[in-house]
Amino acid sequence: MEIVWKLITWKLKIKKNMFFPKQKNVKLKILKTRRGNVRLPAFMPIATRGAVKNLTPEELKNLGAEIILSNTYHLFQKPGLDVFKKIKGLHNFMKWSGPILTDSGGYQVFSLSHKRKITEKGVKFSSEIDGKEIFLTPEKVIDIQLAIGSDIIMVLDECPPYPCSRKYAEKSLDLTLKWAERSKKHFNLKTIHYKLKTKPLLFGIVQGSTYPDLRKKSAEKLIKIGFDGYAVGGVSVGEPREEKIKIIKLCAQILPKNKPIYVMGYGRPDEIVEAVKFGADMFDCVIPTREARHGRIYILNEKRRLKIKNLNSKNFYKTLQITNNKYRLDAKPLDKNCQCYTCQNYSRAYIHHLFKTKEPLGQRLATIHNLHFYLYLMKQLQK
Structure with a gap:
């Protein structure tokens, strides 16, 4: 009987480590999720409300996207959980078969500084759609993401503003850590009957503003709680670049x-x-899609082609503003060395014309190119 019990325990230990290398110092190269593998480092195109602006899921797949990001707060507001329950999740709703990471919505909620009230229980705020009062707890945020069908679930956290006093940062961090602990307990309870291969992953979020000791405290506490992955939050709220680098590196x-x-x-x-050089693996940002919609195009610097050795300099790329009149007669593609659909088929002059005449196709073609640029960059970094 004792031998049988030891065998069961041994098998459980093996299962627990199926998704991740056993050695803590072995760098993860592939993130395994219930809907497929994601090669690291990875960039996640943003599908805030269940759609990447101007592109279909099929186009995203053809560009090489392996994972996308959606937002819990916005999806909870519209279309609402009743839709996801009826249609069996976001994947089926938007027809995307790959992994989806859902942001907890904490950043959006806390940006409503004059409309929300935070307590240890959760956060109360008014809906931007109909003004109704909404109360979100760490537990409810987990439930919402499970209903959406997220493959990577983020815990609810408070993202402190920049700049903020040490006193505020300490108080905010204590709340975030308590919420992280509650989130983990609730997640374990709700997924206890899931088979390992069908279980979503849960990520904790490191906060602490620009205070190194608070960041250290946050990271160490989250490791102790135990998560499938760890996010570095609060590095896109206005901090100087030097501060961001210090936080990420630490x-x-x-x-x-x-x-x-x-x-x-x-x-x-x-x-x-x-x-990536410091050890980061996953990224999301509105830059490639938002700037594409405004005619700002990312291209490789002619003198520094995209090879690993050239990535030591920030001069490996540049941007061009396709709406400028100097491109009106330019017959060249956006980037002559780019293999994306846009560059293989259309000239700068044509895309300039589309933007000037406000034809939606211009934004689509620019978005295809910019996302291809980002995703191709990740492929080079994966090497």
Whole structure:
């Protein structure tokens, strides 16, 4: 009987480590989720409300996207959980078969500074849609993400503003850590009957503003609680670049290398390259899609083609504003060395024309190119 029990225990230990390397110092190369593998480092195109602006899920897949990000707060507001329960989750709703990470919505809720009230129980705020009062707790946020069908669930956290006093940062961090503990307990309770291969992952979020000792405290406490991955939050709320780099570098040194490190809302191509060098694995940012909609195009610098050795400089890329009149007669593609659909088929002059005449196709073609640029960059970094 004792031998049988030891065998069961041994099998459980093996199962527990199926998704991650056993050695904490072994860097994770592939993130395994219930809906497929994600090669790291990875960039997640943003599908805030269940759609990446101007693109279909099929186009995203063809561009090489392996995972996307959606927002719990916005999806909870509209279309609402009744829709996801009826249609069996966001994947079926939007017809995306790959993994989805859902942001907890904490950043959006806490940006409503004059409309929300925070207590240890949760956060109370008024809906931007109909003005109704909504009360979110760490437990409810987990339930919402499970109903959405998220493959990577983020805990509810408070993202402190920049700048903020040490006193505020300490109080905010204590609340975030309490919420993280409650989130983990509730997640375990709700997923106790899930088979390992069908269980979503749960990520904790490191906060602490720009105070190194608070960041260290946050990371160490989250490791003790135990999560499938760790996010670095609060690095896209107005901090100077030097502060962001310090925070990311510090957190990457403390957090286990055999778990994914996700830097939230970050960043420009050169910032991503720098963060990867420190040990970061996952990124999301509105930059490639938002700037595409305004005609700002990311291209490789002619003198520094995209090879690993050239990524040591932030000068490996540049941007062009396709709405400028100098492109009106330019017959070249956006980037002559780019293999994306846009560059293989259309000229700068045509895309300039589309933007000038406000044809939606212009935004679509620019979005295809910018996302291809970001996703191709990640492929080079994966090498």
